[in-house]
Amino acid sequence: MSCSNLDLINECDSFPYYQTDPDLYAASISTYFELRVRGHDYALGYILPSVAEIFRNLPNWELDDDDRILTLTGGSTAEERSELVMRTLWAMKGIGHFKVLEKWRDELYPVYGKNRELLFNVERCASPLLGVVTYGVHLTAFVKKDGELKIWTPRRAKTKQTYSGLLDNAVAGGIASGEGPFESLVRECGEEASLEEELVRSKAKACGTVTYFYIRNEKAGGETRLLQPECQYVYDLELPENVIPKPGDDEVEEFYLWTVGEVQDAMARGEFKPNCALVMLDFLIRHGVLTSENEQDYIEIVSRLHRRLEFPTL
Amino acid sequence: MSCSNLDLINECDSFPYYQTDPDLYAASISTYFELRVRGHDYALGYILPSVAEIFRNLPNWELDDDDRILTLTGGSTAEERSELVMRTLWAMKGIGHFKVLEKWRDELYPVYGKNRELLFNVERCASPLLGVVTYGVHLTAFVKKDGELKIWTPRRAKTKQTYSGLLDNAVAGGIASGEGPFESLVRECGEEASLEEELVRSKAKACGTVTYFYIRNEKAGGETRLLQPECQYVYDLELPENVIPKPGDDEVEEFYLWTVGEVQDAMARGEFKPNCALVMLDFLIRHGVLTSENEQDYIEIVSRLHRRLEFPTL
Known part of the structure; x- marks a missing residue:
């Protein structure tokens, strides 16, 4: 199995678009x-x-x-x-x-x-x-070693309730009611990757949002076909070489420090949690790894990483 | 006059959305x-x-x-x-x-x-x-001086056919048929900002696309209400302090090296060419200047900078 980057988008942003297929959209909505x-x-x-x-x-x-x-x-x-x-x-x-x-x-x-x-x-x-919009934070932690980009990539614990054993973003979590995105990020960075609060506060950089409309499939667990529009606030964190993320709870099995090629190979094998693959695609686009010259679906991918949802958002 | 960032989006991405206003969308389309x-x-x-x-x-x-x-x-x-x-x-x-x-x-x-x-x-x-989709390249050139971000901001010549006297992105131009985005960028960087080819090829970084659906107004010149869906390939270029962009043709009057605050003030005064304001918003979001903490319309702005268009794109 080898997934294209557009396949990864299609898996996670699976709700039809009125713009490109009004009949399919209307048929879906009507149910x-x-x-x-x-x-x-x-x-x-x-x-x-x-x-x-x-x-x-x-x-x-x-x-x-x-x-x-x-x-x-x-x-x-x-x-x-x-x-x-x-x-x-x-x-x-x-x-x-x-x-x-x-x-x-x-x-x-x-x-x-x-x-x-x-x-x-x-x-x-x-x-x-x-079927309401939910919010989360996703952080990509990376190092630049002799000019080469390497990305910290955790594998989810086999005991996790959902998407067990799949690859994840360095830090990711849902935003609870009453919590701001950045405060949520700081908390999750401590819990999930043992990153010090001061480092996160001074070095983590907000880089936008990734939004998509997921139709839950068997990977998500529970009933399938449930509707899950989501908004993830995305952050980048360039780590010094001597800072090693460590699982701080039982949610992560291990952190790998991977080259971009290793990350892309794992994405093509479908090893990433679906929405984490999207956040990684957004990272690779913002950092000039994926370009219009090497990715034929570039324009569609960029748009679909930033879907405008039908429902009110914060 | 003071424009919010969402006002700037509304001016340039002015075609209605089915997702959020299906009646208005249908009424527009039907004409x-x-x-x-x-x-x-x-x-x-x-x-x-x-x-x-x-x-x-x-x-x-x-x-x-x-x-x-x-x-x-x-x-x-x-x-x-x-x-x-x-x-x-x-x-x-x-x-x-x-x-x-x-x-x-x-x-x-x-x-x-x-x-x-x-x-x-x-x-x-x-x-x-x-009313067909057109393509362009937009580059934001910046320096980091003592940790402070400064942005090279040109003012368009008063003699330009369109949007004369308004502020622009460091380099911007349309992509002619048969030309690739990056080659188009390299050419425009020479023509518009006198930037050396080798510098551009080694340092300019692709960062995605900005897409929107513009209904032309009087600022655009010619007939108003014409429909202009556009896709801009966006690039960042961090310049060494000793490289000063210079107008290479008669399209630019002068380059300013502005702080983020100066750029944002000029945007709020409506001094940017409309689509250049959008590219600048995308830059400020990717660089952590605009965040969910300081921009109440953050989620909507990010989505609308990356509109999925109704028509086939490259």
């Missing part, structure tokens, strides 16, 4: 339910019919089959809505409705409205059931 | 004609009705009012089609149909099909009449 909260007449996410069905006749929820909208009708503040969402999902977990709910993490993800206001928080593992 | 060539049943660009009307009953062209499609029916090779397009446009120029044709440059721009094959070439000044 989903929009998630809304009362008083905000726009979609916050897309929900599979099999998921929406479980909300039928539940108090505080309204399922409109004609317009295909699931609305959280209860609650008028973020706190009240969050409480109702939590209670509904916790009950569903108790009944054993969804496999994804078995991985309950007690971490809350924020869902924002059009004016960037917090509408509600949702338990992390439940966010793909609701 | 245009699609440009096609025979045997390729997809849009290569959008054309205003007032422009499409001029093609009515012309030999080698077919105007379909029901489906709103203008098709080049003549020619079966790129060479033949290019010749027909040229003859049609040259005749229109002779009759004095369009103001944009008065700025005839004798430069050809390529139009590609879905398999990246050249379908035809079109005179540069006529490309917005057809």
